[in-house]
Amino acid sequence: MNLALPQIKNLSIREQSLDTLREAILSGELKPGQALTETDLARQLGVSRAPIREALRILNSEGLVETIPYHGTTVRRLTKTDIEEIYSMRILLETYAMEQVIEKCQPADLQRLREIVDRMVRAGDAGDLIAVNALDRDFHDALIEMSGHQLLHSMWLMVAMKVRQVMALVNRRNTDLTLIARKHLPLLEAMEVGDAAEAKTILGRHIATAGDLIAEDWVEP
Amino acid sequence: MNLALPQIKNLSIREQSLDTLREAILSGELKPGQALTETDLARQLGVSRAPIREALRILNSEGLVETIPYHGTTVRRLTKTDIEEIYSMRILLETYAMEQVIEKCQPADLQRLREIVDRMVRAGDAGDLIAVNALDRDFHDALIEMSGHQLLHSMWLMVAMKVRQVMALVNRRNTDLTLIARKHLPLLEAMEVGDAAEAKTILGRHIATAGDLIAEDWVEP
DNA sequence: TTTTACGTCATTGTCTACAATCTACAAGCG
DNA sequence: CGCTTGTAGATTGTAGACAATGACGTAAAA
Known part of the structure; x- marks a missing residue:
């Protein structure tokens, strides 16, 4: 039955x-x-x-x-310091996950990430902001998950929540969607050739610039 | 009054x-x-x-x-994997804190750490296991606190709790107390000369060996 | 006018009783 | 005998009532 x-x-x-x-x-x-x-x-x-x-x-x-x-x-109120801390913690956790993932180097994982990025690029070209955001979350979520580190994952969930909240509260300036999506491409390339240092650098900068943009014009109510 | x-x-x-x-x-x-x-x-x-x-x-x-x-x-039950994850997270969080602390380089902070280590060495020489453990906790707690990173601190609290639990559950083999205490000395020296890379390396090894010793003969009930 | 005391109100903290659900074991049925 | 189904006991889930606390406004006294 x-x-x-x-x-x-x-x-x-x-x-x-x-x-x-x-x-x-x-x-x-x-x-x-x-x-x-x-x-x-x-x-x-x-x-x-x-x-x-x-x-x-x-x-x-x-x-x-x-x-x-x-x-x-x-x-809870969010100060500018909070934003900076959230994003610095994101960098710490995600670059660590990146290191672990590259070390294990599962082809299936890379393909999964590539699929997400491909869809993100297409969504970006189509101007679908919501889809791009969702796929961006999926990408970083997948990265953490693939590290296979449960404790890391649970800590990242906390940070990811706060990121979501910040993103929802900030007055999004007209961002170039196609640019956001395509920024993931060099990251993927570095991962595919197994260049951990390069991948970590790119990822770190990627997150840092995103955080800086938000922290920059953060106004506390 | x-x-x-x-x-x-x-x-x-x-x-x-x-x-x-x-x-x-x-x-x-x-x-x-x-x-x-x-x-x-x-x-x-x-x-x-x-x-x-x-x-x-x-x-x-x-x-x-x-x-x-x-x-x-x-x-919650603790598996060997849990232990490994806890200690790898400790390394990640503490080395990051170390980086931040050295960057700011407050002499008062260094002195505070040195006082803790001094007392730890004395307690070690006196064979006071409990005091050594408490001061060891104080040392690492102070390090995180001095980073001034609240989010980091809250995440570290979670990890530190689990570390405490693990330490309480493990059958402590007869460890050399004076050795534990004195292991902090080269770390302090690296910090005092501002050698971040060296300090992070020492700290990482320090925590890793402690974790390995515990994970090694961890038996799940 | 300023300060102090007090009463009222909204809100949270706690307790008790009752409902919903799960596990295990026994009873019924082929 | 094997499978399904019903029942009992224990445990958690939820509801509503009451107590404790703190904030604010008001009135009396200095």
Whole structure:
């Protein structure tokens, strides 16, 4: 018997609340400084306070919200220093992953990355900003994943979340999409010839310039 | 009026429970695989389940425990791979911190480190294992802190917790205390002359050998 | 006018009771 | 005997009520 029935997912209310709130924060729907009162959230999501509280504790330990006892929970504010730290940590984690991946040098991995970049280039030519961003995330996510380093991956998830949030909050200046996509090409080439030093340099610069652009005209509300 | 009265700490029950449980895990009192039933914990700590649950959610997102829905929470098991990952991450984070610290080169920082090492050497000569360990932690903690990188610090806290747990669980072979303490001396010298490359190399080896010793004869229960 | 004391209100912290779910084992059926 | 199905016990998930705390405004006193 195999009817290909869809898996029934029965996530707990806590998990659903957590996902909803986190998504709202990362998408910029909930802005830094915004107060999150448990009662309101519970009413809005149609649940009781208990699962909301547990979700908020998790978001707190993820560094997305801040809680002051008996005072309230707010979406964590992002300073310019935060941005710089996020991007410097990105460089550290990703270049390390790059090193590990090149060391193992699995052809299948390289092909997977190349496919992502190809699609990114096509999306860039088509002017599809959203697709380019999604594929860019996929690329860097894949890189970390391919390192096979679980702890690295979990740390990177934290940083990647904050990157998403920053990207959602920043007033995107008219960026050259085709340029972003094509910037990944020399990186891929360095990986294919196994030049770890070159690949790390390119990747580092790639991330640093992206971070600098954002940190440069970051205005704190 | 200044009676030097001790500060009255009125931490929430959740925080107290969290600290208690975390300490129990990191000290090895609660061993990997150990089941943590909310009702039992609540009864033992003399509180209700609600704050216990919130504490467990936090420990879960810190990676110290694992929760399976409707099944229970257990202390996370540590595999040999986990150990290797923990120590490789330590190297990555600490060498980066070292780079940052040397770049800024504050004499006061160096002096602070030297004081810690001096005390460590003395404790080593006195055969005080506990003091040596505490001072070793202080040293590496100070190094990270002096980098002034908050995000780095928060990530390092996660790794440092797991290091503590591993250290508590491993059957310590009769290590040469004076050797451990004195191993920090060449590191300090490299820092004082501002030789970043040398300092990073020494630090990396220092941590790697410590990790290898532990990973080597790690037996999973 | 300034300062202090106090009461009100909103919000979080905690507790208890009840519902939902899982595991394991026993009972029914071929 | 083997498989499925039902049931019991334990554990987690959720809800709602109540207590504790802190902020703010108001009024009384210096």
